[in-house]
Amino acid sequence: MGSAHPDADIYPEATGPAAKIVAAHQKDEPITLYSGWFCPFVQRAWITLEEKNIPYKYVEINPYNKEPSSTREAWYRRWDVPKKTGPPSR
Incomplete structure (x- = not known):
């Protein structure tokens, strides 16, 4: 088992009826839904x-995939918050 997280190898995309909805939402829209299909x-x-019939673009993201080439890297870096355990230093 080479993955650091047990869900890192989860099936990478939606299937069945969800896949049809995903396919219908691939063009650019004002709203982009970055999603892991398995996330409640x-x-x-x-x-x-x-x-609500709100137009959106669906982008599948596996939050456990840390590969630099993943789609996650293109948008997630600006939201990365450093993990600090103490108060800010002065």
């Missing part, structure tokens, strides 16, 4: 977008 928190936002 993302699913809540996804259901809301669908129910």
Whole structure:
């Protein structure tokens, strides 16, 4: 087992009925939904977008994939917050 996280090798994309919805939302839109199809928190936002008929682009992201070439690196770097355990130094 070479992966650091047990879910790192999770199936990389949505399947079945979810895959049809993903395929229908690949063109550029004002809203981009970065999603791990397996995440219940993302699913809540996804259901809301669908129910309200809000146009969005779906981009599949595996949050456990740390490879530099992944799509995650292109957008996630600006949201990375340094992990510090103490108060800021003065």
